[in-house]
Amino acid sequence: MTKAQRIEEYIKDCFEAFHLNYKEYYYFEFEEGNPEEILWADEKGKISVSAVEHASEILGISTENILACSKEARMKWLRKYPFFWCVPGYEYSYEKSFYAPGFEKLRLIERIFDSDLHEQYPVRFDYDDVVRRMIEKLKLQECVEPGSYHEGASIQQLQISTENFCSYDRIEEMTTSFIEMVKTATHLFFKALSEELCATEVEEYNLLVSVLGLRDKYYTRGYLYYNQLLKVKDFYKDLNEETFSGAIIFKHALNFKPWRYSEFICNKELVQSYLDVMPQAKAIMREYAMEVSRFNCVFVWSDAKPITFSPEEEKMLSDFNEIVGEEDIPVEQRARERSFVNIDKTPEELNGEEKTAETIISYCRPVKLGGLMVKMPHVDNDPLAMFKHINTLLGKVEHNNYIERIIDRNDNSGGASDE
Amino acid sequence: MSDIALKKKAGETLRRLIKENYATQEEFAYDYGLEIRTVSRYINEGIKDSDKVEELAKFFNVPWFYFYGIES
Numbered sequence: 001m002t003k004a005q006r007i008e009e010y011i012k013d014c015f016e017a018f019h020l021n022y023k024e025y026y027y028f029e030f031e032e033g034n035p036e037e038i039l040w041a042d043e044k045g046k047i048s049v050s051a052v053e054h055a056s057e058i059l060g061i062s063t064e065n066i067l068a069c070s071k072e073a074r075m076k077w078l079r080k081y082p083f084f085w086c087v088p089g090y091e092y093s094y095e096k097s098f099y100a101p102g103f104e105k106l107r108l109i110e111r112i113f114d115s116d117l118h119e120q121y122p123v124r125f126d127y128d129d130v131v132r133r134m135i136e137k138l139k140l141q142e143c144v145e146p147g148s149y150h151e152g153a154s155i156q157q158l159q160i161s162t163e164n165f166c167s168y169d170r171i172e173e174m175t176t177s178f179i180e181m182v183k184t185a186t187h188l189f190f191k192a193l194s195e196e197l198c199a200t201e202v203e204e205y206n207l208l209v210s211v212l213g214l215r216d217k218y219y220t221r222g223y224l225y226y227n228q229l230l231k232v233k234d235f236y237k238d239l240n241e242e243t244f245s246g247a248i249i250f251k252h253a254l255n256f257k258p259w260r261y262s263e264f265i266c267n268k269e270l271v272q273s274y275l276d277v278m279p280q281a282k283a284i285m286r287e288y289a290m291e292v293s294r295f296n297c298v299f300v301w302s303d304a305k306p307i308t309f310s311p312e313e314e315k316m317l318s319d320f321n322e323i324v325g326e327e328d329i330p331v332e333q334r335a336r337e338r339s340f341v342n343i344d345k346t347p348e349e350l351n352g353e354e355k356t357a358e359t360i361i362s363y364c365r366p367v368k369l370g371g372l373m374v375k376m377p378h379v380d381n382d383p384l385a386m387f388k389h390i391n392t393l394l395g396k397v398e399h400n401n402y403i404e405r406i407i408d409r410n411d412n413s414g415g416a417s418d419e
Numbered sequence: 420m421s422d423i424a425l426k427k428k429a430g431e432t433l434r435r436l437i438k439e440n441y442a443t444q445e446e447f448a449y450d451y452g453l454e455i456r457t458v459s460r461y462i463n464e465g466i467k468d469s470d471k472v473e474e475l476a477k478f479f480n481v482p483w484f485y486f487y488g489i490e491s
Binding site: 279280282283284286287290342361364365366367368369371374376377379 | 440478
């Protein structure tokens with residue numbers, strides 16, 4: 001293995017250890033016909049310095065340590081934030097909740113023999129029974145909402161979804177570590193506005209930017225890594241704890257969903273601590289509790305009409321199509337209207353989860369009714385706030401996420417733009 | 420009470436519950452996870468979807484028929 005290959009492998013291992021998708025954060029070169037290949041080395045096999053520097057920014061590991069493939073440099077963050085160690089167990093517990101006993105054995109066999117037994121996974125719910133109940137409900141609903149049931153028509157494109165609670169004995173540790181990550185990222189952000197960060201602080205800050213997706217609320221084109229933040233720190237100099245959430249968001253933070261886990265829900269103090277840093281999760285938790293109690297069914301009747309809008313909406317749509325140079329889609333060619341119906345789970349299907357759901361709903365009630373307190377983020381009353389942010393940051397903060405690079409490349413090559 | 424009157428009644432009940440529990444409708448919108456224009460629509464035009472009424476009833480810890488002006 002050449003040195004360049006070893007370094008490439010080290011970088012990929014780091015992305016995996018921190019559960020970062022390197023194709024999103026780190027997109028180095030575009031090649032015609034193979035847009036996702038990343039060029040780690042040049043034609044002579046020498047590792048690309050700029051590729052390493054870019055990985056250094058995203059991973060919070062110095063270029064020297066990357067070139068040396070330092071495991072200790074990576075372990076430093078894994079030790080400080082046990083959140084990373086917990087991710088596999090966290091994901092597995094959730095996946096397991098959708099299957100009946102027997103699932104774990106099949107997964108073990110898959111791993112041993114490197115096979116795919118997905119089709120044989122024993123599902124937890126009798127979906128045929130759910131469909132039967134769905135049709136019964138539609139027939140009953142027809143009495144009060146005509147058009148609910150289409151006699152003689154068949155049900156097509158049926159999708160049934162639900163959510164479950166699950167169990168993971170390290171969720172409290174994982175959540176505590178996550179809260180520390182958010183608080184540290186916020187603390188270092190403010191510190192960087194007024195003084196120079198030392199090398200270790202820069203590395204930690206940058207890693208947390210990657211993991212949490214720290215960026216401007218309105219300017220979506222780049223994450224605020226340290227070098228980017230320095231270019232625009234005057235813009236944020238008046239921010240304080242109250243106004244921070246009105247200007248800065250953690251784009252990836254809600255990918256972590258501790259409310260799925262019963263051990264988290266049972267710990268009211270931990271839930272409050274979590275909501276102190278993620279107030280927007282209060283509403284999401286409540287919706288999740290509602291999702292657990294039912295099956296969401298979406299389908300199309302075989303005789304459903306194409307989607308139509310009011311005359312005003314049709315005119316607006318037509319005007320919009322004219323502006324963007326698109327043809328109006330004739331009504332008969334449009335997608336057909338979908339039907340939505342919820343089916344409550346039976347006590348057997350809930351299997352005790354209704355108690356956990358009720359606990360979440362009690363947390364999410366108004367404070368006067370015993371719910372947990374959350375701080376509403378500061379709302380900037382300046383109607384031009386969005387434009388101010390974009391105008392200030394455009395050209396100063398690099399387009400350092402995957403989607404924005406695609407847009408840039410399409411723009412530069414004269415191709416169709418997504419903007 | 421007609422269907423439309425019931426839906427409008429639900430909207431009025433929502434307005435009253437929000438006033439009892441929050442300083443502003445924006446605070447409720449944030450807590451519940453709705454756009455403020457949706458809250459305004461529910462209050463001014465009524466709540467058409469009985470599933471939505473049921474969810475709101477659970478949130479405010481009242482029986483669903485309370486939204487339609489039925490005490491018990």
